[in-house]
Amino acid sequence: MDNLYKTLKTYGKVKINEPLAKHTTFKIGGPAKYIVIVERIQALKELLTFLNEQGIPLAILGGGSNMLASDSGFDGVIIQIADKSCTIKDTTVVAAAGMQTVALAQATIKAGLTEFEWGVGVPGTIGGAVRGNAGATGWEMKDNVEKVEVYRDGETIILTNSECQFGYRHSIFKHNNDIILRVWLALKKGENKDSLKQALQYIKYRNETQPKGYASTGCIFKNVETQQLKNPIKNLQEIPQEFLENNRIPAGWLVEQVHMKGKKIGNAEVSERHGNFILNLGGATADDVLSLIAQIKQQVEEKYGIVLEEEIQIL
Ligand SMILES: Cc1cc2nc3c(=O)[nH]c(=O)nc-3n(C[C@H](O)[C@H](O)[C@H](O)COP(=O)(O)OP(=O)(O)OC[C@H]3O[C@@H](n4cnc5c(N)ncnc54)[C@H](O)[C@@H]3O)c2cc1C
Known part of the structure; x- marks a missing residue:
């Protein structure tokens, strides 16, 4: 095994020459030289610093549901954020970037919160959803996001909703190299059964149209x-x-x-x-x-x- 592989292993689980087709919903994409699956945010920050210092090309992979990966693959390190933790306190939801959007929406419904029911139909991670200002049924991430924690130039910083510069399927993250680490959603108290009904309607609509x-x-x-x-x-x-x-x-x-x-x-x-x-x-x-x-x-x-x-x- 090469030295880079050994170093990468200190940050997370490493796959070599891994077909990206296995990691995208399109089931398309040639081999990534390395995929590193990182569990802890601290390890992620250290890995990013290491790769930047070494000038090694990197890309972030969420759920691979908004991505067309090249047939020739990726000659560098793909990082998958595996931190899927989430806490809900009152009406504030804090989710790690690797959490699945669908699972997060389900958790908010279970917690008796409303306004994120629409997330039940969006594949991929909440990190990917924030980057693309994902949306459905008239809602977008910008309607729910309170703030976002990102890794930028070796530092962790917090951006408010307006600093994210959300627009239609757009955010500041499409123009910079920020890596989204955690997301705060500000929701409202709701009726669990109403939210569930709403979510089921959204799913039914998707099944009928997609x-x-x-x-x-x-x-x-x-x-x-x-x-x-x-x-x-x-x-x-x-x-x-x-x-x-x-x-x-x-x-x-x-x-x-x-x-x-x-x-x-x-x-x-x-x-x-x-x-x-x-x-x-x-x-x-x-x-x-x-x-x-x-x-x-x-x-x-x-x-x-x-x-x-x-x-x-x-x-
Ligand atoms: C069947 C189907 C239905 C869909 N329906 C909808 C829909 O209704 N509405 C909608 O908006 N989208 C929809 N999508 C598209 C997709 O699900 C969303 O765009 C989703 O939010 C992408 O998240 P992801 O984690 O899969 O991102 P990925 O595809 O993994 O990545 C997309 C981009 O975001 C970047 N990225 C991912 N995570 C991070 C991070 N933590 N920090 C920085 N950059 C990051 C990646 O590098 C990449 O450039 C659908 C897709 C499918 C397959």
Whole structure:
């Protein structure tokens, strides 16, 4: 075993040449040279300091549910935060970044809290959810987050909600190298049975609208915020008034309009059920998915003058 492996082992469990396909919901991705699964925040900080000092490339992996990992894998160290601890005191919830969003939502419901029921449908970790300002059914992380503890340049600092600069599927963390360690949610007292009912409705809605049976990574593109567009929309008369009034065009609708639903490249296919999902039919490669993404973007731009932006993170 090499020296780096021995050193990495002092911080957590290490896997060598581990296929990222095993760690992403898309089941796509070549080998990561090393994956280090770190249990304790202190060990995580020390590992980050070590890797930064040595100039070794690193990336953070949460639940791998918003990620397309390259077929060639990652020539560096992937860190998975395994701290899943959570405490609930009154209406304040403190969760470690590695906690599953679904499990956290369930815990808040069990504790008689409300306003995070929507989390029951979001795969991945709460760290990943904060970074992407994940959202569903009209809620987003920014509605629940009170503050976030991050590791930045060798220090641990706390950011308030406004300092996180949340926007639609956006946060400051998409533009810096902060690593989210812990998250504080400010919720409200609720009725356990009402929250449970609400959560079940959310799950039912997802089951009715999202494709099932194949690996995916959720929505590929962000919906289009019309007020942010730099160029005028082409064929504007085709866009339903409702979308324009809401300042948001669903990306899935655009995919459908350019007849890309059901389009297949290699073993990847644009879902017939939901145009913003690409499915891995079994053995799809990142290149298959990237080719579909490129075709969709080209056709949507040609027809509507809109440049779709990826919601997924490409590693
Ligand atoms: C079936 C399905 C349904 C989905 N539905 C929704 C939905 O309704 N709403 C929604 O918003 N999303 C949805 N998603 C996408 C995804 O679940 C969310 O974006 C989720 O919050 C990502 O979390 P993750 O831990 O899996 O992140 P990952 O995919 O592991 O990582 C995503 C990015 O975040 C970074 N990251 C992860 N953890 C940290 C950390 N602690 N510190 C710093 N950076 C970090 C990673 O480096 C990467 O760049 C869905 C996905 C699937 C597969």
